[in-house]
Amino acid sequence: MRVDIKGFTKPLVESLVAIVIGILVGAIILAFSGYSPAEAYIALFNGALGSKYGLAMTLSSATPIILTALTFGIGARTGLFNIGGEGTVYFGAIMAIILTNLWGNVLMGLFGGILAGMAWMAIPAILKVLRGVNEVVSTIMLNWMAYFIALYIVLQKIPNPEDPNKTLAVPVSARFPIIMKGTELSWAFAISVIAALITYYILWHTELGYELRVSGYNEKAARYGGINPKKAIIWSFLLGGIMSGLAGATEVMGRPPSYAISQGMANIYGYGFDGIGVSLVGRNHPLGIIFSGIFFGMLRAGATSMQIEAGVPLEMVKVVQGVIVVTIAIPGLLDLLKKVVRR
Amino acid sequence: MIEAVISTLIGALTAMVPLVLTSVGATVSERAGVVNIGYEGILLMSAFFGAIFAEITGNPWIGLIGGAFVGMLLGMLHGFITVYLKGDHVIPGIGVNLLALGVVAFGITAYWGTAGQHQVPTNVRVAPIINTPYGSLSPMVLITIAIAILTHWVLFRTPLGLRIRAVGENPEAADALGINVERYRFLATVYGAMLAGLGGAFMSVDWLGTVTKQLSAGRGFIALANMVFSGWNPLRALLGGFIFGFFDNLSVWVRTNPEIQRIVPWQFVATLPYLVTLIIVAGIIGKVRPPKADGKPYKRE
Numbered sequence: 001m002r003v004d005i006k007g008f009t010k011p012l013v014e015s016l017v018a019i020v021i022g023i024l025v026g027a028i029i030l031a032f033s034g035y036s037p038a039e040a041y042i043a044l045f046n047g048a049l050g051s052k053y054g055l056a057m058t059l060s061s062a063t064p065i066i067l068t069a070l071t072f073g074i075g076a077r078t079g080l081f082n083i084g085g086e087g088t089v090y091f092g093a094i095m096a097i098i099l100t101n102l103w104g105n106v107l108m109g110l111f112g113g114i115l116a117g118m119a120w121m122a123i124p125a126i127l128k129v130l131r132g133v134n135e136v137v138s139t140i141m142l143n144w145m146a147y148f149i150a151l152y153i154v155l156q157k158i159p160n161p162e163d164p165n166k167t168l169a170v171p172v173s174a175r176f177p178i179i180m181k182g183t184e185l186s187w188a189f190a191i192s193v194i195a196a197l198i199t200y201y202i203l204w205h206t207e208l209g210y211e212l213r214v215s216g217y218n219e220k221a222a223r224y225g226g227i228n229p230k231k232a233i234i235w236s237f238l239l240g241g242i243m244s245g246l247a248g249a250t251e252v253m254g255r256p257p258s259y260a261i262s263q264g265m266a267n268i269y270g271y272g273f274d275g276i277g278v279s280l281v282g283r284n285h286p287l288g289i290i291f292s293g294i295f296f297g298m299l300r301a302g303a304t305s306m307q308i309e310a311g312v313p314l315e316m317v318k319v320v321q322g323v324i325v326v327t328i329a330i331p332g333l334l335d336l337l338k339k340v341v342r343r
Numbered sequence: 344m345i346e347a348v349i350s351t352l353i354g355a356l357t358a359m360v361p362l363v364l365t366s367v368g369a370t371v372s373e374r375a376g377v378v379n380i381g382y383e384g385i386l387l388m389s390a391f392f393g394a395i396f397a398e399i400t401g402n403p404w405i406g407l408i409g410g411a412f413v414g415m416l417l418g419m420l421h422g423f424i425t426v427y428l429k430g431d432h433v434i435p436g437i438g439v440n441l442l443a444l445g446v447v448a449f450g451i452t453a454y455w456g457t458a459g460q461h462q463v464p465t466n467v468r469v470a471p472i473i474n475t476p477y478g479s480l481s482p483m484v485l486i487t488i489a490i491a492i493l494t495h496w497v498l499f500r501t502p503l504g505l506r507i508r509a510v511g512e513n514p515e516a517a518d519a520l521g522i523n524v525e526r527y528r529f530l531a532t533v534y535g536a537m538l539a540g541l542g543g544a545f546m547s548v549d550w551l552g553t554v555t556k557q558l559s560a561g562r563g564f565i566a567l568a569n570m571v572f573s574g575w576n577p578l579r580a581l582l583g584g585f586i587f588g589f590f591d592n593l594s595v596w597v598r599t600n601p602e603i604q605r606i607v608p609w610q611f612v613a614t615l616p617y618l619v620t621l622i623i624v625a626g627i628i629g630k631v632r633p634p635k636a637d638g639k640p641y642k643r644e
Contacts (some may be wrong), residue, residue, distance in 0.1 A: 022542040033453045081433050131625040136380055136433065152610035212568040277441055280434065315448035322442025329435035331428055
């Protein structure tokens with residue numbers, strides 16, 4: 001049992017150290033750019049945690065990035081670097097809008113997200129299995145293709161005739177109920193937590209999950225043990241696609257006030273990229289992802305108050321996120337720090 | 344008709360520059376055994392800082408050198424993590440790409456006070472050496488061709504190149520021969536990132552003359568695909584870069600051509616470079632072989 005606790009605390013502490021370093025480097029960059037780091041961070045954390053409204057915004061901001069993190073996390077557990085969450089989110093949102101406008105209920109919207117996610121992620125899966133195409137290159141290319149194709153659909157196929165700044169909205173009957181009045185926190189948040197729990201269950205308590213993890217751990221051993229790595233690869237992409245598709249769907253079905261895709265896809269852009277960081281900080285573990293997703297959600301939610309109160313561009317939090325991910329990449333971070341401290 | 348052909352060729356030669364520089368750099372890095380997928384971020388950050396250097400000094404060439412310097416620093420970070428700390432080769436690259444998204448999006452607003460886009464003044468942009476009525480040619484095109492040829496020569500015709508390839512093919516044997524595996528790998532990584540940095544600065548202070556948070560637009564990854572396409576060979580990367588550059592330039596040209604826009608939506612044309620990359624990569628995998636120890640951390644026994 002002791003070993004288990006140790007195996008759990010070390011990655012946790014390493015993630016926390018990475019977060020602290022990210023915040024510190026962010027402070028240095030802020031100071032260099034002529035802002036007050038203290039003022040910026042106080043506004044950020046106060047905005048995200050200082051009130052019930054802030055907390056609600058934190059959780060609602062965590063919803064899509066927990067889901068996109070699951071995409072990357074499931075891939076990583078199968079030995080794949082699936083960066084295609086970004087493009088998949090767009091199609092999840094688009095399909096949810098289309099299906100809920102045909103049949104106005106929540107289930108049709110979620111179904112649309114799942115369907116679009118699986119269909120789009122089937123492309124890199126097929127390319128990988130049949131042609132051995134590296135998923136890092138294929139998913140990045142697909143992200144860019146998704147961006148332009150989605151832009152076309154948003155502008156030409158599902159525009160809102162009454163408001164040129166957005167698409168058709170999800171009908172009221174297919175919207176997630178709001179948990180806290182006056183905030184953006186809807187029951188869509190529950191979907192992301194449930195999805196993480198289901199992912200945990202699939203990965204660690206089913207035969208399929210076992211096969212996925214063994215393939216990721218050692219492909220040769222998997223083959224020797226009678227596991228077909230190609231099947232694992234396909235399922236890894238499809239499950240990942242479901243998660244990012246749901247991220248897009250829950251975003252348009254659960255985010256007041258627009259319940260639509262806004263101009264330039266601004267309100268659904270970037271979740272796939274944030275998800276990568278969330279997953280890495282959560283150590284690609286579904287339960288870790290819930291917590292790191294809430295942390296990144298906090299950064300997203302606090303960014304707005306940081307911009308308003310301290311005048312710092314809200315993209316600052318992306319700098320912090322980037323530094324955290326680079327730091328996470330340093331192996332044996334803790335041992336390294338200990339050595340430095342001992343000197 | 345002739346005019347269109349010439350202007351497309353010139354456009355392709357120009358669009359080729361960041362792709363070829365990055366591909367050639369990545370080739371050297373991978374020949375030495377270090378995979379770096381952070382070129383996308385390196386292109387973006389060096390485009391941003393290159394523009395700043397050029398504007399502060401009033402000299403586009405200092406902008407280009409500054410961009411190469413920023414690339415060098417990011418290469419040192421990558422080399423330190425992968426070569427000396429024996430870390431995973433992919434994750435730091437992902438990290439640099441994400442970091443670049445943040446730094447550049449933040450930097451454009453924080454430094455220039457504009458949201459999303461900054462136009463680089465024409466007086467700090469590289470002056471073309473050849474002007475034709477159909478377009479002009481930057482000296483960077485010639486420099487890029489020279490760098491590709493020179494790198495090819497060093498890699499395959501000199502003892503230095505032999506050592507670089509040795510540490511990527513068989514680090515144990517290289518080590519036994521007294522070659523410092525870590526040093527060669529580190530320097531090859533830094534060289535690769537430096538070339539990408541030069542390519543990034545070229546985009547802002549020469550070719551496109553603008554800084555946006557999406558400026559690199561997947562070119563770092565297209566360059567990696569081009570490297571695979573070339574079979575880790577700088578001269579073939581030059582040819583491949585021209586082909587990719589052609590589609591890159593074509594999509595920009597068609598996007599702004601109203602007559603074609605009426606027939607095909609510009610968004611579809613914009614997907615062309617990415618689609619071509621996917622098709623080419625899917626079509627040639629299996630026929631190429633990466634260096635044997637590519638992407639594998641080397642630990643001395």
